[in-house]
Amino acid sequence: MSIILGLFTLLLSIAIPLALLLTTNFQVIHFALFFIIPVGAIFTGYLCGYGYFKGLVLSNRKITGGHYFVGLIMAIVCLVSVLYGTYYLSCFNEEEQKIEYSLEGNHVSDYEVNGYGEMTFPKYTRYMIENTPVSFSIRSTNITEVSNPIFGWIVTIIDYLGLLAGCLACGSSIYDKYEYCDNCKKYKKKKKIFDIPKPNGKGFFDELETLVNNLNMSIFLEEIIDKYKNDRLKTGEYYECYLIYCESCRSASFKFKLYEKNKKGKVVENDDFKYTIDVNYDFVRNYIKKDAA
Secondary structure, eight states: HHHHHHHHHHHHHHHHHHHHHEEEEEEEEOOOOOTTTTTHEEEEEHHHHHHHHHHHHHHOOOOOHHHHHHHHHHHHHHHHHHHHHHHHHEEEEETEEEEESSSSBBBBGGOEETTTTEEHHHHHHHHHHHSSSSEEEETTTEEEEEOOOHHHHHHHHHHHHHHHHHHHHHHHHHHHSEETTTTTTTTOEEEEEEEEEEHHHHHHHHHHHHHHTOOEEEEEEEEHHHHSSOOOOOOOOOOEEEEEEETTTEEEEEEEEHHHHHEEEEEETTOOOOOOEEEEEEGHHHHHHHOOO
């Protein structure tokens, strides 16, 4: 499963940049935000690794360091393939004296350039890095262009590293999203079951821990949840509860996320907040059977 899906998204991450290059002259892997963040390369790398890492989860295989190494190799294959595909599509328009991307025309390999020689794949790649102007735009308005070999190499290396990082980030995000049961050798299931308004959080967590420690959850669990669930008051800030469980070994836990307002007043997840508490599987069977909230 991981091999099939991995090959599929790898091919997709190669085909999409080349298709856009051929139809619009847009080079995805060299698109950046704020002049330096290589979002195009990161997206391409993320897509490249998604099928492989997702396939590992679907195959109930725990993601390890070796899998990240495979993902890194896939990202390198993707990068080299996109670069070679760009070279393959590069033709020289003698009338306009410029390089165009097309399946027809005089390929650049038929020409020589002073200081570079015959346009082989490595020399063409070097030539494009050192001679292609880097455009800076704000809201689709071109404000300046920089054409400098050293600057070209710096920007290109950032883009290349962005593609590799995107693939590894994909694996990391999938690893963080799914919890693995080492006893049963498979991934646990996850279900959102309720929200608790932030102002009610302290009281709720105190009672929840008391119930868990006293093993009285069969009697009071739903009652305490209903007591604190309510609406999200006027703050809009809340705790989000997920039930993480394995049906094979009958283990279960509550995992909470905290959503708070940021400086702009937008409610976002607080990445620093982490709270997980183990619960008795038999006490939460009703939530396992219910549809997700």
